[in-house]
Amino acid sequence: MNDWGRRVSLHLANQDRQVLIVVLSRWAGLAATDQRVLPAVAALGATSCGADTAQDGRRLWAVLDL
Incomplete structure (x- = not known):
């Protein structure tokens, strides 16, 4: 994430041979996510x-398959 946040947290969870990856950026007032991010x-x-x-x-x- 290129949003200049100083606090980023990464969370991982797995179930049924899949992994969930969540990245949280704690920077108030961000604009909507760039539309190129999700296709990438x-x-x-x-x-x-x-x-x-x-x-x-x-x-x-x-969510990624393991």
């Missing part, structure tokens, strides 16, 4: 992926 993540082999932006930061997530 999907091209890396993600089963599904998404992004959202709230007042307290941005969240990107992807």
